Amino acid sequence: MKNIKNEIEHIVEQACAADTNIFGYNIWTHHILQVVENGKQLAPRFDANPEIVEFAALLHDYASIKDEALYADHHIHGPIEAEKLLKRFGYPTEKIEAVKEAIATHRASVTVVHRSAEGACLANADAMSHIEGVPSLLYLAYVHHGMGIDEGRIWAKAKLQRSWRKLREDVQNIVRDRYEAALKIL
Ligand SMILES: [Fe+2]
Ligand SMILES: [Fe+2]
Numbered sequence: 001m002k003n004i005k006n007e008i009e010h011i012v013e014q015a016c017a018a019d020t021n022i023f024g025y026n027i028w029t030h031h032i033l034q035v036v037e038n039g040k041q042l043a044p045r046f047d048a049n050p051e052i053v054e055f056a057a058l059l060h061d062y063a064s065i066k067d068e069a070l071y072a073d074h075h076i077h078g079p080i081e082a083e084k085l086l087k088r089f090g091y092p093t094e095k096i097e098a099v100k101e102a103i104a105t106h107r108a109s110v111t112v113v114h115r116s117a118e119g120a121c122l123a124n125a126d127a128m129s130h131i132e133g134v135p136s137l138l139y140l141a142y143v144h145h146g147m148g149i150d151e152g153r154i155w156a157k158a159k160l161q162r163s164w165r166k167l168r169e170d171v172q173n174i175v176r177d178r179y180e181a182a183l184k185i186l
Helices: 002-017 026-046 050-059 062-066 074-088 093-104 117-132 134-144 149-166 169-185
Strands: none
Touching: 002 026, 002 050, 002 062, 002 074, 026 050, 026 117, 026 134, 026 169, 050 074, 050 093, 050 117, 062 074, 074 093, 093 117, 117 134, 117 149, 117 169, 134 149, 134 169, 149 169
């Protein structure tokens, strides 16, 4: 299993390093790895399978990293890409289904009726990374989207607030200080 994980890590990191990745290599160092770490930390709270959470975290934004055109629906393309990769390495089918399910429900901007424990854990780990990564949000706003000072500030604040609402109450308590400090500045 460790080998499959290493392969997947390598593939996702390579995709992050590619010129075609519009987010830049930062998305690997400042988002994907954080979501993996947050997922490990949160898995016991959600009674989630840590292995499923880890694969889902590694692959949750992979579709949009690979192809900008897939960003808008990356929760739909993500599971398809994840299945292709995991199948190639002989990962068990029922585990692939669990990874796909978690990726399909990870977004705050898309209404989700019900999530698996792993899906809920991933969604919280993803949102937590946005709250912990205010400099990354500002980088996205000012450098990537080329926004002006106030436009970027308002955009980052709205994104933070969406991420906050996505967190379960006990997870909000973990990052409450950072969130409140960020809101004061923004
Ligand atoms: Fe995402
Ligand atoms: Fe993400």
